[in-house]
Amino acid sequence: MMNPENYLILAALLFAIGSVGVLTRRNALVAFMCVELMLNACNLALVAGSHIHGALDGQVAAFFVMVVAAAEVVVGLAIIVMIYRTRRSTSVDDANLLKL
């Protein structure tokens, strides 16, 4: 068994990659996928924590997070599709009417 701390470091790396992706990607879908990556990094951390403490809560929590993520996808996709139909674009930078 590897040192459980390594899982946490991996989780942190994934989280960082995800957040950098949100910052850099223009396509709303890709940005949204990066958010999902962040959530999954958290899942990894939760499961690792579950392992460290020998308790189940973390794993159960991961399931909850997955369900929630699925629900988020439903809403998110609905919004992105709506935007796409209006603007023929999914670039988050194009939606730039609200400012200042």
Added chain:
Amino acid sequence: MSSILMPVLEMAAPTLEWRALAPVLLVFAAACVGILLEAVLPRAYRFLGQMTLVFATALVSIGFLVINWRGQYGGRLAMGSIMLDGPTYFMWASLLVFGTLAFMVFSERQLNGGATTFAASAASVPGSLDEADATAARYEHTEVFPLGLFALGGMMVFLASSDLIVMFVALEVFSLPLYLLSGMARRRRLLSQEAALKYFLLGAFSSGFFLFGIAMLYVFSGSLDLAAIHTAIEGNAGSNGLVMIGLAFIAIGLLFKVGVVPFHSWTPDVYMGAPTPVTGFMAIATKLAAVGATMRVFYVALDGERWSWQPLFAVLAVLTMVVGIIGALTQSDIKRLLAYSSIAHAGFILVALVGATQTVAAGEGTSASAIMFYLAAYGFATIGAFALVTMVRNAAGEENNIDGWSGVAAKNPWVAGLMSLFMLSFAGIPLTGGFIGKWAVFTAAWRGGYGWLVIVAVLASLVAVYFYLRLIVVMFGRKEAKGVYVGNASAWTWIPVVVGAVATVWMGLVPDQVMQLATFAGGFLR
């Protein structure tokens, strides 16, 4: 493997304290029923049906709440996932009242020529034939009511949860409907959709942070339970690095919802783009729920790390007040102005939160009671103000440009007078609830040892007065703007306005009842 499976095998049916949880369960139940109604009822009856359902639920919920409160039901409920303590009662009551008032504004159809302020068909492309058809057929999205109820229920759970994962789920339960509601404006649909997208993306981003924080705390303590985390921190002799990381990320997630600088960027855009009744609902309900949850997490779970997070919150409070107020100074859109105002108010709330006065003699105000009072006062003014925003109109819909509000006093002195009242309450001028609230949070902060923060807050509110005044000056001191009229609203808009006004004055003149309620709600239980 067996060790993993064992608890599953032993799992018993969960127990629920039905009566104590009735207020929140009813809201969720009604939301589900509302979805069913959409499927079952013919279009012509849906609006009426939904409204009946919503307001009946609200009444019954409030009734249960009051009876339970008087009966002192409470404690750790739902197998340790909900904590029904005094603050929960107070904030549930506030949420239900503000939710009900906000839903009334949802129901306004007279202002808009017989339709609600929501899009006839949110799925149709703006400017398309589909949209025109839907409008001509007088379609309406009566789903807004169940969505609103889901959001409300989510918020109630959010601030009451004593388990971090429940809190996360509740966060999403109330956030997702709000993302949708933001995108459903009938007019200026491009803006509305953009608001929804931004809110959604950034909201999801922030919930990622929140979740990561939860994970770190879990890794540290081995539990998701707030009280257990507290115990773990108290008993910790080694490094607290994980706690710090968890604390930071959870704070980011929560403060995003509160609208604290530098996690506030979404606020002006979303407030401006969303349909005004939804903005009104969000402005108070989201803030209240998020502040409640923040207090719960930090006072209950992270109390032992107080010396770490107090300076952090103090810095953020200063930043928030400064950015919120300075940002508001030059706004030309009234909804953006109110958005920046809400940021500034988040700062004032943080001031008291930092002070964290929790141990004073019985019957004396604490940080929690001050903040709850503040939120109640702020809520009534917010609901009223946003309802009034819907009433000042031009040919294209709402007149949100502040210049368009010139000389409203001459057109309708009541609208101008009441709007001024709400502005004065926001500004914290005496004889309004806003003043008592502001004074109470300052007192709590100073008693908690943060006198310097109070001085900063006082100076900040001095600058803040200017932009609230500006609106009053515009309404009373300028010539009437052309092409702007004050719409003839129905009781659905007027009731929230009048209730807001009466409550604002009431809480300004005789605040004792509400203050006693907030004070005797006591502290957060572990």
Added chain:
Amino acid sequence: MTFPWLTFLGLLPLVGGVLLFLPMGRGAARTLGLVFSGVTLAVAIAVTALHVGGADLAVQVPWIRAFGAWWALDVDGMGLAMVLMTAVLTPIVLLAEWEPPAMRWSAQAFFALVLILEGLSLFVFMANDVLLFYLFFEATLIPTYFLIVGFGGVRRSYAAVKFLLFSLAGGLIMLASVVGVYVVGAAQGVPSYLVSDLAAVRFDGDLGRWLMLGFLIAFVVKAPMVPLHTWLPDAAEHSTPGTATLLVGVLDKIGTFGMIKLCLGLFPEASLWITPFMVWFAVISIIWGALGAIGSRNLMRLVAYTSVSHFGFMVLGIYAFTTASMTGSIFYMLNHGFSTAAMFLVVGFMAKRTGSYDIAAYGGVQKVAPVLAGVLLVSGLATLSLPGLAPFVSEFMVIAGTWTRYPVVTAVSIIGVVLAAVYILRMYQRTMTGPVTDETAARFTGRDLTGIEKAVMVPIIGVLLVLGFYPQPAVQLVEPTAKATLAYVGTTDPAPVVKGAK
């Protein structure tokens, strides 16, 4: 429980003001307003009689229990003097503004706002709880703002905002001190805002000084002292004479009232510490205000600047810490209310005829409107503190009392007395004397003071004369406040140097 006279007194005009927001005819509104202000005056007189008769009028009911705030009202001599002044001036102002300016809000709105302002001011003067005081102190700004913005001159909006921002700036700084007072009190086991409870709390050291400064800054803005006075000339210039009367005559008194009641009443040590500074500050105000009045080309500004000068005398008297000077200051607060009222209202009558407040727009009025000129002269003489008119008595008490402690300061300050003669008489000379100008002939011929205008001026001048010739009852009314305050601060009057003179 005895009848809550003080609550009743304050609520009466407030109820009247709220009633006036109901739709009603113009005539009915004015009658109602006058009736309410008249009844308030009657109740104020009754309250005075009760107080003088030794009745205990104090009201004390818990208000915000969680933070130790009380609905506590009481009057002492100073409070009663202010209450009476407010109650007398309100009906006079209503009469003077019987026909508010055209093209502005309705007379009904004016009457309503004035009554509300009266009620709030009365509560300020009666409040015996720091938070309650603050609450009404700030609340008075709102009706005043609307009185300026709804009825004022061309730049009314600018003036109203300036007034409000200056006042709120002071008020918010004070809020910090209000909070601090409670926190310090709570730390010493007195979690209460009652003035009587707080008197037992020691506000020592730097914290006490900062807290005192918070109060003081608010009062210095209010009682306009240089350099925080610039809002006053603008506010006066761009509001109606009635509003200016209430603003300067009543509201600004809250500043000096607060200095005595709260700065000295809560922070004796810190007040003594600030004294040297305040004394010179007051002298600067006296001279600065007088010079400003000399330089004014606008009548309303001129009167406003005279008030800056007079407030300097009041502050000087307060911080000289002698019985005579402080009694003089309190008495001055009363007298100044009437003398400025006279000035503002007469100037208003003049402007009603010409539509202008510019000194240059007048000339030779005396010839065609002698009664108007005479009334202006008497008002002016009161303003320059001529013996026989009330302000002299108070100004003399301030000067003589201050002299016993600070002869040099006093010597500098009474240059203001000479300057007062300059600004009043020059103004009178330019507007009332000289050859009758065409403009004057057209506007004033056959339009001397009307009956209603005379009815406005008679009581004011009557009060000024009565208090000028027989000030003893009023002085005796307010002297106990000065004595009690001085005893609390712990200073005693300097004894006469030469023994055995008596």
Added chain:
Amino acid sequence: MILLETIAEPVAATGMFTWAWTMIAVPAIVAGLLLLAGKLSDAWGHLVATAAVFWSFAIAVCLFAEQLLAPATERAVAAPAYTWFSVGEWTFQVGLLVDQLSILFAMLITGVGGLIHVYSIGYMSHDPRRRRFFAYLNLFIAAMLLLVLADNYLILFVGWEGVGLASYLLISFWQHKPSAAAAGTKAFVMNRVGDLGMLMAISTMLAMFGSSKFTEVNAGAASTEPMWATLIGLFLLLGACGKSAQVPLQAWLLDAMEGPTPVSALIHAATMVTAGVYLVVRSHALFEAAPTAQMAVIIVATVTLLAGAWIGTSQDDIKKVLAGSTMSQIGYMMLAAGIGPAGYAFAIFHLLTHGFFKANMFLGAGSVMHGMNDDVDMRHYGALSKVMKVTFLTFAMGYLAIIGFPFFSGYFSKDHIIEAAFADNTFIGVCALIGAGITAFYMTRLMLMTFFGEKRWQPGVHPHESPKVMTIPLIILAILSVGAGIVLNFWIQEWLAPAVGNHPHELSLVPTPVGWMTMAVVALGVVAAWLVFGRSSIPVTAPATNNPITLAGRNVLFGDQVNDFLFVSPTTALATGIDTTDARGIDRMVDGGAQAFGGLSTQMRRLQTGYARSYALTMVFGALVVGAVLILTQLG
């Protein structure tokens, strides 16, 4: 320093003395009545007003009679009216002190005042605002009586300010003339400067003695520290300078001649302007405790008596010549008062005789003006002795009195002062002597230019004698000018001694060496004037001259210019500066602050770019801030 015998405590008022307050109240009430009644009282107002003054005069005479009958120690009577106000240890009583000094004043004021009222009935008969004039005159009488009858300095000050007000109202009585209005303002403001002295003096007395009562101040004076006694003395002197037009506060008096002539006679010659002398005499105990202050009084008085005389020599306006003369004569009185116990009685003596002869001459001048269509320029007169016989004769009596012609009233009073001055200090004595010579010079000039020589009347002017209502007061005053001196000469010192601590000394009708010298100097002055003005014709317009002495005299010794330079211009500049500072300085700073916030706000709005990704970046930045703060707290 001469120690005074204790001054007798005033006795309580009984009998007629309980009526003393009506002397003040009746004219005051009549004044108020006439002002309030308005046009209703136009027809009879002047009669009521005149009657009111005669009422006061009657009371004064009765009181005087009672005093004469009473023993010397019981002549001073205190008649308190009511407590004005009391604060702390101080009590201020409205109280009257009718003693030997004040009763003389009361009779002078009401007597001369009554005559002037009668005269004014004729003089003002054509003025539409005559009623108002009489109301103001009554106001003056009331205030002046309050001034001299008060038993403490504060009430004295009330009267002091009251006469200032009346003087202001009467100087600017013809308000439609801008010069009259300006003169009134000037008089009031300059008097106010003197009032500063009064206020400071009273304040110091309160600080020193805890009271402003004459009796208590006098009792304490001797034990006062010299510095404070000197200061009080100087403050009082400042007050006296303002009211009595002494240098440096003299500039208002000549302008005050803008008022109607009866006003000039009553207020600016006979009574009000002598209040300064009264004040100094009344405060004798204080001055005796402060030799420096006495010296200051003497210096001021000497300068003034010469300056006034100088002005008198070069003015062409008949009233201004008389005004300069008034200044000068008051200088004599002040000089006497400054000399100390040796001079008090002479100061009051000269004050009384001057009151008679100067009122006489002013009214005479008024009579001349009445006949000359209100022309005041003596260069337009000439040869009036033939057409205005009564006026000429009465005026001549006044003339002889003022130059000190033997056995006329001025001869006694002025010569005593010059003698006392010589006794005190030779230099001062010489100055006083020179003053007498100049007096003779300018008065002779006035007589010559007005009544003798050829007619220089302007076209359309037909001089005529004035009506009886004006000439009868002239005759009475002329009689007094002639006879008052010899009547009072032997009596007044004894009479005043208890009140002012005077030291009577022997007087005889035979001139002393100083007296002879004075007569010679006066004769020299008369002859010089005759040589200059009596032999040649007088030009109708004032000839241009480069003679600095004449120029200075014509310009009233440049008093206005000095005041302008020293006080008026700086004040105006400051006032303008304050206006600018308030508008551009303080307000600009506040506005600047507001603009700075506005600018900051505009800058900050740029951060709100509208790009969701940049918002996310802000959040990440926020996360870094959170991290940084937490790390800092952990380190701390």
